[in-house]
Amino acid sequence: MKAAKVYINGKFYGKAEAAVSVYDHGLLYGDGVFEGIRCYGGRVFRLEEHIRRLYDSARAVAIGITETRKEMEDIVLEAVRINEKPDCYIRLVVTRGTGDLGLNPDNCGKSTVIAIVDDIALYPREIYEKGIAIITAATRRTGPDSLDPGIKSLNYLNNIMARIEAKRAGCMEAVMLNREGFVAECTGDNIFIVRDGQLATPHPSAGILRGITRDTAMVLARGMGIIVSETLMTRYDLYRADECFLTGTGAEIMPVVSVDGRPVGTGMPGQVTKMISHAYRSLVYGEAKTEKV
Numbered sequence: 001m002k003a004a005k006v007y008i009n010g011k012f013y014g015k016a017e018a019a020v021s022v023y024d025h026g027l028l029y030g031d032g033v034f035e036g037i038r039c040y041g042g043r044v045f046r047l048e049e050h051i052r053r054l055y056d057s058a059r060a061v062a063i064g065i066t067e068t069r070k071e072m073e074d075i076v077l078e079a080v081r082i083n084e085k086p087d088c089y090i091r092l093v094v095t096r097g098t099g100d101l102g103l104n105p106d107n108c109g110k111s112t113v114i115a116i117v118d119d120i121a122l123y124p125r126e127i128y129e130k131g132i133a134i135i136t137a138a139t140r141r142t143g144p145d146s147l148d149p150g151i152k153s154l155n156y157l158n159n160i161m162a163r164i165e166a167k168r169a170g171c172m173e174a175v176m177l178n179r180e181g182f183v184a185e186c187t188g189d190n191i192f193i194v195r196d197g198q199l200a201t202p203h204p205s206a207g208i209l210r211g212i213t214r215d216t217a218m219v220l221a222r223g224m225g226i227i228v229s230e231t232l233m234t235r236y237d238l239y240r241a242d243e244c245f246l247t248g249t250g251a252e253i254m255p256v257v258s259v260d261g262r263p264v265g266t267g268m269p270g271q272v273t274k275m276i277s278h279a280y281r282s283l284v285y286g287e288a289k290t291e292k293v
């Protein structure tokens with residue numbers, strides 16, 4: 001197997017040599033933005049959408065990216081090509097750059113651009129067949145009045161604290177509420193429920209990352225004639241759901257079979273979840289077959 005090559009500011013480095021300055025504000029302050037992208041069969045899934053979200057995040061936190069979007073797409077494609085990994089996960093990171101120990105963003109030079117191509121840390125197949133248990137975290141999702149969850153920033157401590165709660169409760173994920181107590185999203189995934197054959201997911205105004213997998217799942221469901229709503233959702237809605245699943249680039253479509261110790265529906269992944277999961281896989285692998293990088 002070829003050694004991994006990591007892109008940093010125009011050059012590729014071996015994994016052990018790939019490093020940024022300790023004065024990089026991405027490290028010192030979590031001052032940066034990122035994307036988690038996936039490549040199936042040599043075809044990067046929804047690259048344009050990921051790059052668009054990256055630039056939206058960067059604009060929101062006033063990080064100037066000198067590369068054009070097209071150049072950024074090419075960086076991702078080149079990183080995939082050079083690593084010879086047709087099925088991979090790509091972590092694209094842009095930090096404000098190298099500054100000094102002060103917060104002053106003006107002291108940072110050019111933004112640092114990093115693209116890491118790695119294997120996908122897939123959950124074992126049986127987890128998708130059985131589904132996962134989740135809990136509600138006590139840690140609330142940050143609100144749009146502080147750090148809008150729509151910005152995919154390098155500040156994930158809020159989510160990591162909730163993930164620690166999940167782990168301590170023996171779960172792989174936690175659902176996070178917003179400050180008003182409405183369901184927002186999980187620590188690294190969006191959440192959906194099915195009730196009476198209809199699909200619902202928290203409205204973006206609840207304070208969520210507008211997941212690209214979330215969008216894809218909604219389009220696929222609507223294509224199957226399923227009614228989909230983006231709505232205000234409480235824990236009560238989760239408890240009385242017939243089905244529940246999570247969406248994310250890494251997890252894809254993950255069935256949830258228990259919330260806070262209460263079984264969801266039959267306690268097994270439901271039919272609608274299975275249909276959407278199947279359609280998602282056909283889509284990503286289908287697209288993989290038709291076009292290659």
Ligand code: PMP
Binds near residue numbers: 209248
């Ligand atoms: N919410 C959060 C907090 C995330 O970090 C992610 C991405 N891992 C998602 C939702 C899902 O987004 P996407 O489908 O674009 O991967």
